[in-house]
Amino acid sequence: MNHILAAAVAGSRPGLNMTIFVIFVVITLGIVIRAGRDNRTAADYYTAGRAFSGVQNGIAISGDYLSAASFLGIAGAIAVNGYDGFLYSIGFLVAWLVALLLVAELLRNTGKFTVGDVLAFRMRQRPVRAASATSALAVSLFYLLAQMAGAGVLISLLLGVSGDLGQNLVIAVVGAVMIVYVLVGGMKGTTWVQIVTVVLLIGAAAAMTFWVLGRYGFDFSALLQGAVDHGGKNGAKLLGPGVSYGKNGASKLDFVSLALALVLGTAGLPHVLMRFYTVPTAREARRSVVWAIGLIGVFYLFTLVLGYGAGALVGPQKIAAAPGKSNAAAPLLALELGGPVLLGFVAAVAFATILAVVAGLTITASTAFAHDVYANVLRRDGGNEVLVARITAVVIGALAVIGGILAKNQNVAFLVALAFAIAASANLPTILYTLFWRRFNTTGALCSIYGGLAVTVVLIVFSPAVSGVPTAMIKGHDFHWFPLANPGLVSIPVSFALGWLGTVLSREHDGAKYQEMQVRSLTGAGAEQAVRH
Structure with missing residues (x-):
């Protein structure tokens, strides 16, 4: 196996x-250190003092989103x-319409730093904040698994590291650098x-896209034919559905489940939601999403060419033999196109992007x-809050390293889809109920968050994603009983149902508080006073 990896x-x-x-x-550490000199308050550390414009924040949101999952x-x-x-790609992009139309502006007007602020506005503060934090930590850790695995693949390719010990060490180094980003910047x-x-x-990605198309005379049909010709046993099937989904x-059902998780998950991702608080107004929050949609959409068009280009020019056999397997397709394509220099540049850019993403995730979780x-x-007095956040970031970084080592050979996009399933199950129902349902209360929120989180995690643990198939995280064991690799088809409706059930079984109701929140979420009235407070 080692000689195959070397090849x-x-x-x-x-x-x-x-x-x-x-x-x-x-260079990136220099940027972090320079920017971090002005971190004096919790608002500076958590939301950059709300000093970014909608355009800047939209580009940054794209950086949060176009991570290892997208490129690798x-x-x-x-x-x-x-x-x-x-x-x-389709699921990831369409998901932003949900965030734009239902979440972005309303959350920015209602909250302060986190989703917990929004829930606590009209419900009992301590239990819903604890539940919201638990959910944010779970989503962030799952998302971090994907990023750490992707970083391990990139550096393995950069340095020619092929053994498990070397790749594990690489992931640990990535975690350490990421922690420095968060603590300082x-x-x-x-x-x-x-x-x-x-x-x-x-x-x-744009340069590689035009380079690939140039190899085929800027004829996209010729590129697709090249992917089919070099696709091995699945070559003839690459242009239609059925290679991965639709066989039985x-x-x-797994495809439907995946689609639900991707489309509904973005509006529940805590590190994306937290970005809406880094801009000064709700209008800028909405503008951020519009810019993010444009940039992300263009990038996903590039990945279509890069993916088929890798299949045509590199070939599935070479990709399957590389460290990280399918995650190595884009870096190997860069090596094929421009040699070692382009490989080094592309892998380093993607690695820097991953570092920024994991730093954002870690800040959100902490x-x-x-x-x-x-x-x-x-404490309830806010004392030493930023210090606690920094200590938490170190702990989360250590957990991310351990998880990244366990998941290093999984497809990165698939791992991210699991994080989306948790976000869509544990966060989105609660957010939508809070913003739009007058009757919703604390019991409903707790049932939706904890119930949705528990159902999703249990179904993931006992799914083919973890055991029972050759591509599972845990090899040589089979304890799966849930047939779907992504649990969204079950966990999302269950979470909505639990939120409804908990609400109707509880007598708690505060219509006046809901009306106050509704006015603030729709108009922004009182939002800035809440932020300063």
């Missing part, structure tokens, strides 16, 4: 790659599964790194604990 990265130059990698890390996972899924792999430093890296990432009834649990449940 997969043949042609790369570890010394050159290491130099490019170090340059990118030094989706390109790899298209290279291996063709049409079925591109379905990830806070949200402001992370945002500027995201802006810089996403511009570089989209630029690199269970796989068809904010959820420090602000919602420590400051408003345990």
Whole structure:
């Protein structure tokens, strides 16, 4: 196996790659340190003092979103599964319409730092804040698994690392650098790194896209034919559905489940929702989403070309033999197109993007604990809140390293889809009920969050994603009984139902508070006073 892995990265130059990698890390660390000098208050650390414009925040949101899942996972899924792999892109993009129309402006007007602020506005503060923080931590950790796995693949390719021990060490180093980003830069430093890296990432993807098309005379049909010709046993199936989904009834349901999770999950992702608080007004929050949709949409068109280009020019056999398997498709395509220099540049840009994403996730998770649990449940006076957030970031970074090691050979886009399922089940029903249902109360919120989270995690643990199939996280064991790899089809309706049931079984009701929140969410009246408070 080792000689196969060595062949997969043949042609790369570890010394050159290491130099490019170090340059990118030094530059981004410099940005973080410079931006982090102004972090004096909780608002500075959590939301960058709400000083970013809608355009800047939209670009940063794109940086949060166009991570390992988009560049590595989706390109790899298209290279291996063709049409079925591109379905990830469609789901990820359509999901932003839900965030734009139902969530972005209303949350910005109602909250302060976290979703827990929104829930606590009209419900009993301590229990809903604890529940919201628990959900945010769970979603963030699952999302971090994907990013850490993707970073491990990139650095393995950069440095020619092929053994398990070497890849595990790489993931640990990634975790350490990410922790430094969070401790020093806070949200402001992370945002500027995201802006810089996403511009570089989209630029690199655009250049590779035109390079691939140029190989085929800018004839997209010829590119697709090349992917079919070099696609091996699945080559003839790459242009239509069925390679990954549609083979039987269970796989068809799995596709529906995946689609639900992707479309509904974005509006429940805590690190995306927290971005709406980094702008000064609700109008800028809405503008952020519009810019994010445009940039993300363009990038996903690039991944369609990159995925089929990797299938045509690299081939599924070489991709399957590389460290990280399908996640290596885009870097191997860069090596094929431009040699070691392009591989080093593209992998370093993607790695810097992943660092920014994991930093944003870690800030979100640490904010959820420090602000919602420590400051408003345990202490209730806000003392040392930022210090607690930084300590929490270190703990979360360590957990992310352990999880990334366990999940390093999973497709990154698939891992992100599991995080989306948790977000869509545990967060979105509660957010929508809180914003739009007058009768909703604390009991309903707790049932929806804890119930949705528990159902989703249990179904994931006992699904084929964890055991029972060759691609499972845990090899050699089979304890799965739930047939779907993604639980969204079951967990999302169950969470909505639990929120409704808990509400109707409780006598708690505060119509006046709901009316106050509705006025604030729709008009922004009183929102700035709440922020200053």
